[in-house]
Amino acid sequence: MVATVRDMSKTFDNGVPTPVLFDVDLSVAPGELLAIAGPSGSGKTTLLNIVGLLDTPTKGEVWIAGRDASRLGEDERAVLRRDYLGFVFQFHYLLPEFTALENALLPCRMRGAAAEAEAKERVAALLAGVGLADRLHYRPGQLSGGQQQRVALVRALANDPALVLADEPTGNLDSKSGHAVWDLMRALNRATGKAFVIVTHDADFARRADRVVHLVDGRVVDR
Ligand SMILES: Nc1ncnc2c1ncn2[C@@H]1O[C@H](COP(=O)(O)OP(=O)(O)OP(=O)(O)O)[C@@H](O)[C@H]1O
Numbered sequence: 001m002v003a004t005v006r007d008m009s010k011t012f013d014n015g016v017p018t019p020v021l022f023d024v025d026l027s028v029a030p031g032e033l034l035a036i037a038g039p040s041g042s043g044k045t046t047l048l049n050i051v052g053l054l055d056t057p058t059k060g061e062v063w064i065a066g067r068d069a070s071r072l073g074e075d076e077r078a079v080l081r082r083d084y085l086g087f088v089f090q091f092h093y094l095l096p097e098f099t100a101l102e103n104a105l106l107p108c109r110m111r112g113a114a115a116e117a118e119a120k121e122r123v124a125a126l127l128a129g130v131g132l133a134d135r136l137h138y139r140p141g142q143l144s145g146g147q148q149q150r151v152a153l154v155r156a157l158a159n160d161p162a163l164v165l166a167d168e169p170t171g172n173l174d175s176k177s178g179h180a181v182w183d184l185m186r187a188l189n190r191a192t193g194k195a196f197v198i199v200t201h202d203a204d205f206a207r208r209a210d211r212v213v214h215l216v217d218g219r220v221v222d223r
Protein backbone atom coordinates (compact mmCIF):
# COMPACT_ATOMS: atom_id res chain seq x y z
CA MET A 1 0.00 0.00 0.00
CA VAL A 2 1.27 3.50 -0.72
CA ALA A 3 -0.83 4.85 2.17
CA THR A 4 -2.79 3.26 4.98
CA VAL A 5 -4.92 4.91 7.66
CA ARG A 6 -6.02 2.70 10.57
CA ASP A 7 -8.73 3.41 13.11
CA MET A 8 -7.93 7.09 12.82
CA SER A 9 -9.83 9.89 14.54
CA LYS A 10 -9.26 13.62 14.56
CA THR A 11 -10.53 16.19 17.06
CA PHE A 12 -9.54 19.82 16.65
CA ASP A 13 -9.23 21.68 19.89
CA ASN A 14 -9.19 25.46 19.84
CA GLY A 15 -10.65 25.82 23.30
CA VAL A 16 -13.74 23.84 22.31
CA PRO A 17 -13.09 20.23 21.18
CA THR A 18 -14.38 19.67 17.63
CA PRO A 19 -14.46 16.00 16.65
CA VAL A 20 -14.19 15.78 12.87
CA LEU A 21 -13.10 12.26 11.84
CA PHE A 22 -14.17 9.02 13.52
CA ASP A 23 -12.39 5.63 13.27
CA VAL A 24 -11.43 6.03 9.63
CA ASP A 25 -9.82 3.06 7.84
CA LEU A 26 -8.44 3.64 4.37
CA SER A 27 -5.84 2.03 2.13
CA VAL A 28 -4.49 3.36 -1.14
CA ALA A 29 -3.05 0.70 -3.44
CA PRO A 30 -0.17 1.44 -5.82
CA GLY A 31 -1.48 2.82 -9.10
CA GLU A 32 -5.01 3.32 -7.83
CA LEU A 33 -7.08 6.43 -8.53
CA LEU A 34 -9.29 6.91 -5.50
CA ALA A 35 -11.92 9.63 -5.13
CA ILE A 36 -13.03 10.92 -1.74
CA ALA A 37 -16.54 12.31 -1.91
CA GLY A 38 -18.82 13.80 0.70
CA PRO A 39 -20.74 16.92 1.64
CA SER A 40 -19.12 20.17 2.70
CA GLY A 41 -17.78 19.87 6.23
CA SER A 42 -17.68 16.06 6.19
CA GLY A 43 -13.92 16.03 6.82
CA LYS A 44 -12.47 15.45 3.33
CA THR A 45 -9.76 18.11 3.54
CA THR A 46 -8.90 17.11 7.10
CA LEU A 47 -8.48 13.49 5.98
CA LEU A 48 -6.36 14.45 2.97
CA ASN A 49 -4.14 16.67 5.13
CA ILE A 50 -3.58 13.80 7.56
CA VAL A 51 -2.75 11.32 4.77
CA GLY A 52 -0.42 14.01 3.37
CA LEU A 53 1.37 14.40 6.73
CA LEU A 54 0.36 18.06 6.82
CA ASP A 55 -1.64 17.40 9.99
CA THR A 56 -1.56 14.74 12.71
CA PRO A 57 -4.41 12.50 13.91
CA THR A 58 -5.66 12.48 17.48
CA LYS A 59 -5.86 8.68 17.46
CA GLY A 60 -4.89 5.86 15.08
CA GLU A 61 -2.14 5.24 12.57
CA VAL A 62 -1.01 6.73 9.27
CA TRP A 63 1.45 4.72 7.19
CA ILE A 64 3.14 6.17 4.13
CA ALA A 65 5.50 4.11 1.98
CA GLY A 66 5.65 1.44 4.68
CA ARG A 67 6.55 3.83 7.49
CA ASP A 68 4.47 4.70 10.54
CA ALA A 69 4.30 8.50 10.48
CA SER A 70 3.60 8.77 14.20
CA ARG A 71 7.09 7.42 14.87
CA LEU A 72 8.75 10.10 12.77
CA GLY A 73 9.96 13.54 13.80
CA GLU A 74 8.92 16.63 11.86
CA ASP A 75 12.11 16.56 9.74
CA GLU A 76 11.56 12.95 8.73
CA ARG A 77 7.93 13.68 7.94
CA ALA A 78 9.05 16.54 5.71
CA VAL A 79 11.43 14.25 3.83
CA LEU A 80 8.68 11.65 3.38
CA ARG A 81 6.34 14.38 2.07
CA ARG A 82 8.98 15.62 -0.32
CA ASP A 83 10.00 12.21 -1.68
CA TYR A 84 6.72 10.26 -1.73
CA LEU A 85 3.88 12.76 -1.96
CA GLY A 86 2.70 15.40 -4.41
CA PHE A 87 -0.02 17.94 -3.65
CA VAL A 88 -2.59 19.74 -5.80
CA PHE A 89 -4.94 22.19 -4.13
CA GLN A 90 -8.11 23.95 -5.25
CA PHE A 91 -6.16 27.17 -5.62
CA HIS A 92 -2.94 26.64 -7.51
CA TYR A 93 -0.61 28.61 -5.17
CA LEU A 94 1.80 29.32 -8.00
CA LEU A 95 4.33 32.04 -7.26
CA PRO A 96 3.47 35.06 -9.44
CA GLU A 97 7.07 36.13 -10.11
CA PHE A 98 8.15 32.69 -11.28
CA THR A 99 7.55 31.20 -14.72
CA ALA A 100 5.53 28.02 -15.28
CA LEU A 101 8.75 25.99 -15.50
CA GLU A 102 10.26 27.60 -12.38
CA ASN A 103 7.05 27.02 -10.43
CA ALA A 104 6.86 23.38 -11.49
CA LEU A 105 10.50 22.92 -10.47
CA LEU A 106 10.06 24.29 -6.93
CA PRO A 107 9.80 20.85 -5.24
CA CYS A 108 13.09 19.88 -6.92
CA ARG A 109 14.73 23.04 -5.62
CA MET A 110 13.98 21.74 -2.11
CA ARG A 111 16.41 18.92 -2.90
CA GLY A 112 19.19 21.33 -3.87
CA ALA A 113 20.49 23.14 -6.95
CA ALA A 114 21.94 20.00 -8.56
CA ALA A 115 18.60 18.18 -8.28
CA GLU A 116 16.84 21.17 -9.80
CA ALA A 117 19.21 21.31 -12.76
CA GLU A 118 18.89 17.55 -13.28
CA ALA A 119 15.08 17.77 -13.24
CA LYS A 120 14.74 20.68 -15.64
CA GLU A 121 14.35 18.73 -18.88
CA ARG A 122 12.13 16.11 -17.29
CA VAL A 123 9.79 18.75 -15.84
CA ALA A 124 9.75 20.70 -19.11
CA ALA A 125 8.72 17.47 -20.83
CA LEU A 126 5.94 16.96 -18.29
CA LEU A 127 4.70 20.50 -18.99
CA ALA A 128 4.77 19.75 -22.71
CA GLY A 129 2.81 16.59 -21.96
CA VAL A 130 -0.01 18.62 -20.42
CA GLY A 131 -0.11 20.91 -23.45
CA LEU A 132 2.10 23.73 -22.17
CA ALA A 133 5.18 23.33 -24.39
CA ASP A 134 4.79 26.90 -25.64
CA ARG A 135 4.04 28.35 -22.18
CA LEU A 136 7.15 27.27 -20.19
CA HIS A 137 8.34 30.81 -19.65
CA TYR A 138 4.97 32.46 -19.03
CA ARG A 139 4.14 33.69 -15.54
CA PRO A 140 0.93 32.50 -13.83
CA GLY A 141 -0.78 35.84 -14.55
CA GLN A 142 -0.26 35.18 -18.27
CA LEU A 143 -1.95 31.75 -18.11
CA SER A 144 -5.61 30.72 -18.01
CA GLY A 145 -7.04 29.11 -14.87
CA GLY A 146 -6.94 25.66 -16.43
CA GLN A 147 -3.35 26.18 -17.60
CA GLN A 148 -2.35 27.36 -14.10
CA GLN A 149 -3.84 24.22 -12.60
CA ARG A 150 -1.98 22.07 -15.14
CA VAL A 151 1.28 23.73 -13.98
CA ALA A 152 0.27 22.91 -10.39
CA LEU A 153 -0.34 19.31 -11.44
CA VAL A 154 3.12 19.06 -12.98
CA ARG A 155 4.60 20.65 -9.84
CA ALA A 156 2.95 17.84 -7.83
CA LEU A 157 4.69 15.29 -10.08
CA ALA A 158 8.08 17.02 -10.18
CA ASN A 159 9.71 14.87 -7.49
CA ASP A 160 8.26 11.68 -8.99
CA PRO A 161 5.99 10.87 -6.01
CA ALA A 162 4.32 7.50 -5.45
CA LEU A 163 1.10 9.24 -4.41
CA VAL A 164 -0.54 12.47 -5.55
CA LEU A 165 -3.09 14.06 -3.20
CA ALA A 166 -5.50 16.53 -4.76
CA ASP A 167 -8.09 18.58 -2.85
CA GLU A 168 -10.87 19.73 -5.21
CA PRO A 169 -8.34 20.33 -8.01
CA THR A 170 -11.14 21.19 -10.43
CA GLY A 171 -13.27 23.11 -7.93
CA ASN A 172 -12.13 26.50 -9.13
CA LEU A 173 -12.41 25.80 -12.86
CA ASP A 174 -15.20 25.97 -15.40
CA SER A 175 -16.63 22.63 -16.49
CA LYS A 176 -14.50 22.30 -19.64
CA SER A 177 -11.17 23.08 -17.91
CA GLY A 178 -12.22 20.90 -14.99
CA HIS A 179 -12.78 17.95 -17.29
CA ALA A 180 -9.44 18.59 -19.00
CA VAL A 181 -7.59 18.58 -15.66
CA TRP A 182 -9.42 15.44 -14.53
CA ASP A 183 -8.64 13.69 -17.86
CA LEU A 184 -4.98 14.61 -17.41
CA MET A 185 -4.87 13.18 -13.90
CA ARG A 186 -6.48 9.99 -15.18
CA ALA A 187 -4.02 9.77 -18.08
CA LEU A 188 -1.00 10.49 -15.85
CA ASN A 189 -2.25 7.88 -13.39
CA ARG A 190 -2.46 5.28 -16.16
CA ALA A 191 0.82 6.28 -17.82
CA THR A 192 2.97 6.56 -14.69
CA GLY A 193 1.29 4.13 -12.28
CA LYS A 194 1.28 6.79 -9.57
CA ALA A 195 -1.61 6.53 -7.13
CA PHE A 196 -3.98 9.51 -6.92
CA VAL A 197 -6.36 10.45 -4.11
CA ILE A 198 -8.71 13.14 -5.33
CA VAL A 199 -11.25 14.96 -3.19
CA THR A 200 -14.27 15.98 -5.21
CA HIS A 201 -17.88 16.78 -4.58
CA ASP A 202 -18.69 16.32 -8.27
CA ALA A 203 -20.45 12.97 -8.74
CA ASP A 204 -19.53 12.90 -12.45
CA PHE A 205 -15.84 13.03 -11.61
CA ALA A 206 -16.13 10.57 -8.72
CA ARG A 207 -17.69 7.99 -11.04
CA ARG A 208 -14.58 8.05 -13.21
CA ALA A 209 -12.31 6.96 -10.32
CA ASP A 210 -11.31 3.33 -9.73
CA ARG A 211 -12.97 3.53 -6.33
CA VAL A 212 -14.93 6.10 -4.33
CA VAL A 213 -14.80 6.52 -0.56
CA HIS A 214 -17.80 8.41 0.80
CA LEU A 215 -17.39 10.49 3.93
CA VAL A 216 -20.46 11.57 5.89
CA ASP A 217 -20.07 13.49 9.15
CA GLY A 218 -16.50 12.28 9.51
CA ARG A 219 -17.20 8.60 8.93
CA VAL A 220 -16.55 6.39 5.91
CA VAL A 221 -19.91 5.04 4.81
CA ASP A 222 -20.83 2.19 2.44
CA ARG A 223 -22.98 3.17 -0.48
N1 LIG B 1 -8.36 23.95 12.29
C1 LIG B 1 -9.62 23.62 12.61
N2 LIG B 1 -10.11 23.87 13.83
C2 LIG B 1 -11.37 23.52 14.17
N3 LIG B 1 -12.24 22.92 13.33
C3 LIG B 1 -11.81 22.66 12.09
C4 LIG B 1 -10.49 22.99 11.65
N4 LIG B 1 -10.36 22.60 10.37
C5 LIG B 1 -11.55 22.06 10.02
N5 LIG B 1 -12.41 22.09 11.05
C6 LIG B 1 -13.80 21.58 11.05
O1 LIG B 1 -13.76 20.25 10.57
C7 LIG B 1 -14.92 19.97 9.79
C8 LIG B 1 -14.45 19.34 8.48
O2 LIG B 1 -13.74 20.30 7.72
P1 LIG B 1 -13.06 19.94 6.33
O3 LIG B 1 -12.37 21.15 5.85
O4 LIG B 1 -12.25 18.72 6.49
O5 LIG B 1 -14.36 19.62 5.46
P2 LIG B 1 -14.50 19.31 3.91
O6 LIG B 1 -15.23 18.01 3.79
O7 LIG B 1 -13.19 19.45 3.24
O8 LIG B 1 -15.50 20.46 3.42
P3 LIG B 1 -15.53 21.30 2.01
O9 LIG B 1 -16.18 20.37 1.00
O10 LIG B 1 -16.41 22.46 2.33
O11 LIG B 1 -14.14 21.67 1.65
C9 LIG B 1 -15.65 21.27 9.62
O12 LIG B 1 -16.79 21.26 10.46
C10 LIG B 1 -14.67 22.32 10.08
O13 LIG B 1 -15.32 23.38 10.75
Ligand SMILES: [Mg+2]
Pocket residue numbers: 044045046167
Ligand atom coordinates in the same frame (compact mmCIF):
# COMPACT_ATOMS: atom_id res chain seq x y z
MG1 LIG C 1 -12.39 20.75 1.83
